[in-house]
Amino acid sequence: DTAHFDTSVIPKEILVSVSPTDVGVLQRWLSALRGSQVSIRVPQRGAKREALSRVQLNAVEGLRLYKTRRARDLTQRNLALNELGRLLDIDPPLRIECYDISHTQGTFQMGSMVVFEDGAPRKDAYRKFSIRGADGTGTPDDTTAMNEVLRRRFERLIQEENSPGAGLPGTDALATASGTELVETTNSSPQTAQSGAIPPLGTEKEPRRFSYRPDLVVVDGALPQVHAARAAMDEVGVWDIPVVGLAKRLEEVWRVDDDFPVIFPRTSAALYLLQYLRDESHRFAISAHRKKRSQAMTRSILDAAPGVGPARQKALLKHFGSVKRLREASASEIAQVPGFGLKTAENLVAFLNNSGNSGKN
Numbered sequence: 001d002t003a004h005f006d007t008s009v010i011p012k013e014i015l016v017s018v019s020p021t022d023v024g025v026l027q028r029w030l031s032a033l034r035g036s037q038v039s040i041r042v043p044q045r046g047a048k049r050e051a052l053s054r055v056q057l058n059a060v061e062g063l064r065l066y067k068t069r070r071a072r073d074l075t076q077r078n079l080a081l082n083e084l085g086r087l088l089d090i091d092p093p094l095r096i097e098c099y100d101i102s103h104t105q106g107t108f109q110m111g112s113m114v115v116f117e118d119g120a121p122r123k124d125a126y127r128k129f130s131i132r133g134a135d136g137t138g139t140p141d142d143t144t145a146m147n148e149v150l151r152r153r154f155e156r157l158i159q160e161e162n163s164p165g166a167g168l169p170g171t172d173a174l175a176t177a178s179g180t181e182l183v184e185t186t187n188s189s190p191q192t193a194q195s196g197a198i199p200p201l202g203t204e205k206e207p208r209r210f211s212y213r214p215d216l217v218v219v220d221g222a223l224p225q226v227h228a229a230r231a232a233m234d235e236v237g238v239w240d241i242p243v244v245g246l247a248k249r250l251e252e253v254w255r256v257d258d259d260f261p262v263i264f265p266r267t268s269a270a271l272y273l274l275q276y277l278r279d280e281s282h283r284f285a286i287s288a289h290r291k292k293r294s295q296a297m298t299r300s301i302l303d304a305a306p307g308v309g310p311a312r313q314k315a316l317l318k319h320f321g322s323v324k325r326l327r328e329a330s331a332s333e334i335a336q337v338p339g340f341g342l343k344t345a346e347n348l349v350a351f352l353n354n355s356g357n358s359g360k361n
Helices: 023-034 046-071 074-088 142-161 223-235 269-303 310-320 323-327 342-355
Strands: 013-015 039-041 095-104 107-117 127-130 181-184 191-193 216-220 243-246 253-255
Touching: 013 046, 023 039, 074 253, 074 269, 095 142, 095 269, 107 142, 107 269, 127 142, 127 269, 142 223, 216 223, 216 269, 223 243, 223 253, 243 269, 269 310, 310 323
Parallel strands: 013 039, 095 216, 216 243
Antiparallel strands: 095 107, 107 127, 127 181, 243 253
């Protein structure tokens, strides 16, 4: 509380969330300045641990509020875009798309596409990609996943640009002539496009939303991710859109043809914009991945239940809320769910009892 306490006084006890290196040296130095013993420690329990948790929460919320205020500052956004164009030797990018990949040890892979226009998030243009890979089970690494996401996105761009009535707005649905892929918007339910002929663009079944070209593509990562993105875009014939990568280690910016990264000033408005864009893409990818993983884990035990298809699974989860509560229900209670009779309910109870704890709740 800087308004009521003297911040020049060194306290006798300093609580931190992570113990610093050479903590003994720091304690001796601070003790000499204070004139008495000073201890630095990480609280593990009790009131001090709770106080530190509140400090961390306040810091996170303060940073979020600061980012939001800066994002709404039109002057600051214009400064960032002009500086970004100057440092990358391109025109100020009015539309920037950022891509990231999220997964758990290679499973439930999801890609994200985050869009900033005029330096501010355009959340209705965000997209999620369910990554298939060559065999439909995913890709072996992040660079291959990044290549697939960028290839699919720009294949659709070329398709929409070359079709009659190009540029018509609409809601999202992404389909290709091979496989099935999932794309979600931030305010709509998942849409699945099956293999086969693609409906005419601009229709209700296949509206447009990938017709807008970005001025800059940003990927989360260093040269490998940048090269994967560039290769995917070159493969579909999009050569005129620059690609850069923002690496987390030193927050350096990588370009395709450079052997060394571009180091932005630490106080650069352009660097802040790229960090905000990267963090938003990372958040969006993680949320998509967690949702996909949660759905798969929740429904895995019910997939094997006899006589329980997708519609009955949905009715059960809506009625009971979770598989854990479903396990605790009796046959008569399950029979009250629409679509279930007593015999089907008894079979389901027997199945859940026999499965024991092998299913995932």
